[in-house]
Amino acid sequence: MRPAIVIVGAGPAGLAAAERLAEAGCAVSVLERMPTIGRRLLMAGRGGLNLTHSEPFDRFVTRYGAARSWLEPALRGFAPDDLRRWADGLGQPCFVGSSGRVFPLAMKASPLLRAWRARLDALGVRLLTRHDWTGWDEAGRVRFVGPQGDRPQGDGMRGEGTMPADAVLLALGGASRPRLGADGRWTALLEEAGIGVAPFRPANCGFVTNWSREFCDRFAGTPLRGIALMLDGVPDEGGAGEDARVRGEAVVTRRGLEGGAVYALSARLRERIARHGTARLMIDLRPDMACDAVAGRLARVRGRESLSNLLRKALRLPPVAVALLREGMPHGESPPRDAVALARLVKAVPVVATAPDSLERAISAAGGVRRAEIDARFMLRARPGVFVAGEMLDWEAPTGGYLLQACFATGHAAAGGVLDWLQEQGKGRYPSCP
Ligand SMILES: Cc1cc2nc3c(=O)[nH]c(=O)nc-3n(C[C@H](O)[C@H](O)[C@H](O)COP(=O)(O)OP(=O)(O)OC[C@H]3O[C@@H](n4cnc5c(N)ncnc54)[C@H](O)[C@@H]3O)c2cc1C
Incomplete structure (x- = not known):
């Protein structure tokens, strides 16, 4: 039996994790509360989609300030050049702008997201939109509210459902621009489970x-x-x-x-x-x-x-x-x-x-799941088998491609953490992990 992985959040961090886990042979389901995937990525595309930055890596990592020490292994594991190669592999070659910022030639996100989705479909990833994650049930199954919940036939009514999972990866985003899907409401769910979350503050803001x-x-x-x-x-x-x-x-x-x-x-x-x-x-x-x-x-x-x-x-x-x-x-x-x-x-x-200016107008959010709550594999110490990636973690960086790069890199690293943990649990062998 292939291990069943539930990823919550279909932004760059969640989708990057889904790709790596599906390639490793896991059965991956992605729950996304919005009707479509990657809304924030598409919004970033309006500004040309600054995917990453071309400056030397030693300078690049300084952009993450105090979070550098714990993000650096992930950023080395999936570095700016890897992100450029990945985009190229989806038919979206990149160029370096005069400021050193890296953009796809198309200067938008929609062709990249379309090609990415096709690749995920081909890998068998189940993308379940309009599925809102609401926590866990007593048996530890993932709980959600979705178009038909647990009912076998859809009757047009949304309902509650649960899903078993060998591991869960949360990539729920921060709390800026809530209309794009990520609104930080998940903090209550994690705090209830005893997980420390640093309060959100506007970053890259007016x-x-x-x-x-x-x-x-x-x-x-x-x-x-x-x-x-x-x-x-x-x-x-x-x-x-x-x-x-x-x-x-x-x-x-x-x-x-x-x-x-x-x-x-x-x-x-x-x-x-x-x-x-x-x-x-x-x-x-x-x-x-x-x-x-x-x-x-x-x-x-x-x-x-x-x-x-x-x-x-x-x-x-x-x-x-x-x-x-x-x-x-x-x-x-x-x-x-x-x-x-x-x-x-x-x-x-x-x-x-x-x-x-307000968090609603900010490009990104500082704050999120505290570093002390996760181990080097991005797994929650208080909740073994649950991994966290992307902007919902407590780091911040300036604009310049550093945000997306860290989301892709932590998505990738947390997926590696999942594989490592599955192996430890005797649920498969994954030669390239973490
Ligand atoms: C206007 C704008 C322009 C930007 N431009 C750039 C740029 O050029 N370069 C750059 O590096 N960065 C840019 N960013 C920042 C970048 O888009 C984000 O840092 C990145 O998208 C965060 O990725 P993520 O996967 O962590 O979260 P998100 O992309 O926010 O994805 C999280 C997903 O989780 C879903 N979700 C949340 N809660 C639940 C739940 N309970 N159940 C189910 N699903 C849930 C959300 O709907 C969302 O789709 C920009 C941001 C904005 C707003």
């Missing part, structure tokens, strides 16, 4: 700022392109491999600021706010020019121009940037007219972040 309502109302949705963001002063606090100065883009929101450059600093901003109540960011509106050069350009503009005209003529700054300079001034004061003082402000507009 921030609420001290900007005036007029500024936010007028410029919400306006991008700030070609800027650099810096954390103000305070020595490095060891965020998840983040750089202290980031070039990129941000977008003004109704409540503050979001976008790629903000996300890159978000872990440290969030921690500083937690510690000090607020955190200060500096925006460099002309990162390609030294302060002297900015001052020189400002000084060369003749005549008594308005501030907006001066900044537009000298530096091609758009209205949002000019309004930002005004927001950056202490209450009631106008930006300086002196070229050197104005140049300094253009190179470092202060912004006070007062809170992270």
Whole structure:
């Protein structure tokens, strides 16, 4: 008899585990509460699907900050090059963008997910959508609510059902963007079973700022392109491999600021706010020019121009940037007219972040099943035979492909853990495990 494995969650971590376990000869069923699989992966595809990063591995692993020590074996076991080869094998070759980020040539997730699904079907993986995992029954069977529950014939009514399993692998995701399926409700089920879960916090998120309502109302949705963001002063606090100065883009929101450059600093901003109540960011509106050069350009503009005209003529700054300079001034004061003082402000507009934006809007979530709750095989110490993978574990990383890479890698590693454990239980021999 082939060992029966139930995987809960059809995101990248769960599906990666399903593939490895089915290839090893297990009978794999995947329960997914949503009507379709891989919704978050598809959403990531809207931004081009940044699968992983091409930087040297020694630098790559630093991006996981404090979680590096326990994630590294999994990341070595299924490394960025393995992920690229895997995508290639599904007919989705990748390229390296100018920032070192890796994307499939198609720049979207749907062809990859379609090919992946076909491969899983061919391996005999049962993908059971609209199946919501609800815990375990007294006999240790997996409990779910599904289209027909345990009733043999479907009558259109959802019902409760149970499923026996030789091992269970949970890949339930984090708690950001709950409409994509992962909403963190599973924490109650695990905490009931005595498993420690670190509270979820927004990661790769926007921030609420001290900007005036007029500024936010007028410029919400306006991008700030070609800027650099810096954390103000305070020595490095060891965020998840983040750089202290980031070039990129941000977008003004109704409540503050979001976008790629903000996300890159978000872990440290969030921690500083937690510690000090607020955190200060500096925006460099002309990162390609030294302060002297900015001052020189400002000084060369003749005549008594308005501030907006001066900044537009000298530096091609758009209205949002000019309004930002005004927001950056202490209450009631106008930006300086002196070229050197104005140049300094253009190179470092202060912004006070007062809170992270909501978890619902964040790209990912920090928090989840604590490291101490799992062993090196990703098995729950309190629940032998139950394994955990993906974003539901307590790690975080910046955007750049690090999130998906760790989800694939932990899915793969936890599947290896399942095989190792089955072998230990005398339920088969798996030569390549873990
Ligand atoms: C807008 C956006 C863009 C992103 N872009 C990128 C990117 O370019 N690169 C990158 O590296 N990362 C990106 N990410 C992050 C990445 O998508 C996630 O880190 C990754 O999908 C997490 O994978 P996972 O398998 O752990 O969880 P998920 O993909 O969230 O999958 C978990 C699954 O479990 C299911 N589930 C939850 N509870 C139950 C239950 N009780 N019963 C049954 N099923 C359940 C959910 O419905 C869900 O399908 C992006 C995220 C967002 C929101």
